[in-house]
Amino acid sequence: MSNDDAAAPAAALQAAGGPGAVPVNGVPAASGEDAGSDGWPLFEVFVRSRRGLSHNHVGSLHAADAEMALHSARDVYTRRQEGVSIWVVPSTALTASSPDEKDAFFEPAADKIYRHPTFYNVPGGVQM
């Protein structure tokens, strides 16, 4: 039993890449015969902007390995001074929520407005 086997059930939930990536059942990304037309696996690219504290997903690309992915990400996604730090992650390493579970995952939060900090009276003179 290799790691590959253990990871196999998650394959159906792999993100397909690109901003707002969603899992696409039956369209596993980035491994074996499903790697890009060039045979290279897909990587997701995260960039931390100059003033940002966190890395944000900016897109994806194909590369032979992580080092090449990092180089390509630099050229493709930071040409206009978008960032000061880059992460690349094999798309197969992502586990994403499924559209089928959207209601169960996200609906319950819709009517719980008390989770927003909107029920406080702000004393006069406090600067927001």
Added chain:
Amino acid sequence: MSGDQLSYALRLGDDALILSHRLAEWSSKAPQLEDDIALTNIALDLLGQARSFLTYAGKLEGENRDEDDFAYLRREDEFRSCLLAEQPNNDDFGLAIARQLLFATYQLALYGALSASSDETFAAIAAKAVKEVSYHREYAATWAIRLGDGTHESGKRMQQSLNDLWRFTGELFEADEVTGRLVSAGIAPDPDLLRSEWDRDIDAVLAEATLERPTSNVLPGTGRSGRHSEHLGYLLAEMQYLHRLHAGATW
């Protein structure tokens, strides 16, 4: 002395300009979209360097010629670029990588030393460009290692490309009266010192790429005196066509 500086500015500017054009020819034709962008990024870096050097050349010359006049309105025999820069791509990515490795390694040593030049303009251009060129070298070295130490076929072709281009590398380090005077004045780096840095760096990459250092003879350089291979004329025809047809055309 300013005549020497003018010659030097044209050599450096023309090297960057001509290689920039060669790299731009990969636009939409590279093996991968990612490399298409990488090669044209490098081309744009070099174009920026060329603009700085040629603008400075115009100032040194003092005859009101700007960067466009130098780039678009000189004849083939007025270009002072090295022969390596004008060598064609032949639709061969490995060949472009070999050319880029040989040239970027030279440029990295050159700009590193030139950023300490007593000529403030040269020093400033070099100090800005050295970061760009450092990435060019890394990009080329990474690919040279992948291809050289890749499959039997990729290793064979990478070696062939290196062998084919090797004869043009001597010109990069040729000393003449111009460089002699500029070195004495602390304006230009000593070509011999650049050569030893280049040798070390290239040998390290070749070793990791499991490639042999070519043993072929190097040719005496003729580009600095305006005698070019047959390839430059075709390159200029494409590069200068629009400007010559519509003088002063802008975007």
